[in-house]
Amino acid sequence: MxxxxxxxxxxxxxxxxxxxxxxxxxxxxxxxxxxxxxxxxxxxxxxxxxxxxxxxxxxxxxxxxxxxxxxxxxxxxxxxxxxxxxxxxxxxxxxxxxxxxxxxxxxxxxxxxxxxxxxxxxxxxxxxxxxxxxxxxxxxxxxxxxxxxxxxxxxxxxxxxxxxxxxxxxxxxxxxxxxxxxxxxxxxxxxxxxxxxxxxxxxxxxxxxxxxxxxxxxxxxxxxxxxxxxPLLETASGQKMGKSEGNAVWLNEENLPAYDYWQYWRNTEDADVGKFLRMFTELSITEIEKLEKAQGAELNDVKKILATEVTKMARGEIAALKAAETARITFETGGLSADLPSIEIEKSEIESGLGILTALVKAGLASSNGEARRHIKGGAVRLNDQIVKDERLTLMLEHLNEQQVVKLSIGKKKHMLIKPV
RNA sequence: GGGGGGAUGCCUGAGUGGUUAAAAGGGGCGGACUGUAAAUCCGUUGGCUAUGCCUACGUAGGUUCAAAUCCUACUCCCCCCA
The missing domain is CATH 3.40.50.620 (HUPs)
Known part of the structure; x- marks a missing residue:
């Protein structure tokens, strides 16, 4: 060498x-x-x-x-x-x-x-x-x-x-x-x-x-x-970098919200954390060497640092910190952050009864009614953190919480807010 | 230019007249287990106003009660020879 x-x-x-x-x-x-x-x-x-x-x-x-x-x-x-x-x-x-x-x-x-x-x-x-x-x-x-x-x-x-x-x-x-x-x-x-x-x-x-x-x-x-x-960049388990849910992880806000960008990095495999810190953040090498010593679950905190640092560079510090905070509220307190990615839906549409399947598709959580239906069958869908079992459920104004939004989730990690306008 | 082979779902790849929305694997997604990790196991993987209907096996026609499967033409690809 x-x-x-x-x-x-x-x-x-x-x-x-x-x-x-x-x-x-x-x-x-x-x-x-x-x-x-x-x-x-x-x-x-x-x-x-x-x-x-x-x-x-x-x-x-x-x-x-x-x-x-x-x-x-x-x-x-x-x-x-x-x-x-x-x-x-x-x-x-x-x-x-x-x-x-x-x-x-x-x-x-x-x-x-x-x-x-x-x-x-x-x-x-x-x-x-x-x-x-x-x-x-x-x-x-x-x-x-x-x-x-x-x-x-x-x-x-x-x-x-x-x-x-x-x-x-x-x-x-x-x-x-x-x-x-x-x-x-x-x-x-x-x-x-x-x-x-x-x-x-x-x-x-x-x-x-x-x-x-x-x-x-x-x-x-x-x-x-x-x-x-x-070097050709792959994750430690041999996957190509840069895909999440089958979609490219875009560097610009218009194509991918900062929260999702932050999440992508937060979900880094343990074995890649050090490598990614070196390549994609500007923390000093001594700092990185310190962080790399973390073992097991401690690595979760390091991953948060990684995600925030990387997001800072692509989206700016304010967006990065906001994404980190949104994730903290969502995952660590089980609370509801108003800064989760959201879509706006006409209030009248909700008043007249919006089907859960349609809502999932509109929110981008499912690509078709069929897929939405399968997810409900599989017990993956939550409305305001309550598991949805009935695919014929309709969203109504009663579902709005104090903050006047409805939280829709698929699985444990994907959340969207629906905001009536 | 001549001869031979091929084109199937996100990808690889079975299927050579009906039981085929199409084997198997990979990938994706969801669940369990965990630490928002990996590995493992389980489920799922065309669409719809859904016990039915529509779209789909390179493209366009044809044969048949019935075609991914047979015939014709076309397009593209591969191999061998020139």
Missing amino acids: TQFKSELLITLEERGFIKQISKPEALDARALEGPITGYIGFDGTANSLHVGNLTMIMVLRIMQKTGHRPIALMGGGTSMVGDPSFKSTDRPMLTLDDINQNLVGIKSIFAQFLEFGNPDDKNDPKAIMANNADWLCELNYMEFLRDYGVHFSVNRMLSFEGVKNRMDRDQHLSFLEFNYMILQGYDFLELNRRYGCDLQIGGSDQWGNILNGVELTRRVDGKEVFALTT
Whole structure:
């Protein structure tokens, strides 16, 4: 294991962000010399980002905090093609408009984590948001082939892990998709030319693609740039990160209320607590080491700290503390917090008798009447903390409590308030 | 371009005329146990105004009392040869 000297690599290392580095010593030395410009690519296919992207965002944030310049590269160009690896879906190609609209949403999330500056000012040390559509869409095929295609060895590309796997499993790999890695390599070269970018960071599955860019930049412009990958993030029990109730855990309030975001982190597995504290909070390492000593049920308090810290960053301190308090009231005192996620329903609808099934669906606790019915049968549904046994029960104004709301729950963890208006 | 194989529910994958809303596993969800954890066990997993009805086995037609299952065309994928 290399002993790093630069604050950047030391921090990334101790927080568990490093899986592989192309030339660790040289990169370390470069980081000591002066600010590095590093980039990570993000998909522009959704209007938001989720917990699965958080690792990358945190790496960019660490770059900025240690005095380097991060670039968030939107895959506007590559999204136009659509990722062909999901070949079953025949999904419509995203238009430039869609992508640009998505980028607006994504940018607002980044703004929570990074400080952006003026991309045209070479001396502005703040973060940059770039879009590869700006250069990929203007490429001329013949020129591109002659200028850059010549530097790619098919033999070599075939030997990359990702490609090899596909071949071994006899899985279709289109030429389009094969070109992905070339375009990504070109991105690196282009970012180096535009912003002096010397580092590309990505998930460990990106290793081969990143190296292509490193190679290309060296061959074409004779510049040395670096690759760094982060470990693939899974929970200790091997689940993919970032799904809760089958839905993505979004980083923005509009897609997921702070309370639910807080809950996601509160429900972290014991074995992941230390890892997550390191990666997703900015508590000091000594502090984290202290917290990690907690055993068994004591870990519950540490999980609360984790949840609050992580929520602070994405949603701000006020929202985080409020979420923590709401959870405390709900789970620890059995009381009713008015800050639980809620929906508003017309008062007249309740007056005329709102079926419990419909209410559950409206509250988003069940996706269909059938599912709501099954939950009632399974004894999972509660109305104001009373188990509901009758699926024909109707909500009436008498069900409103002192605070003029009705609390609907499914299971022990999911609660919604219904507010008549 | 020639020959062969295939497309099934969230995913993998059985099913080759009626008993099939479709085996099995995974995943999801709920329950028990706990610590709002993991592991384990149990239940559940198309929709509806529900002893019935509708939608569903790549797409469009056809045969049949009856089709995921048979026929025709189309689309897409895989393999072998060129």
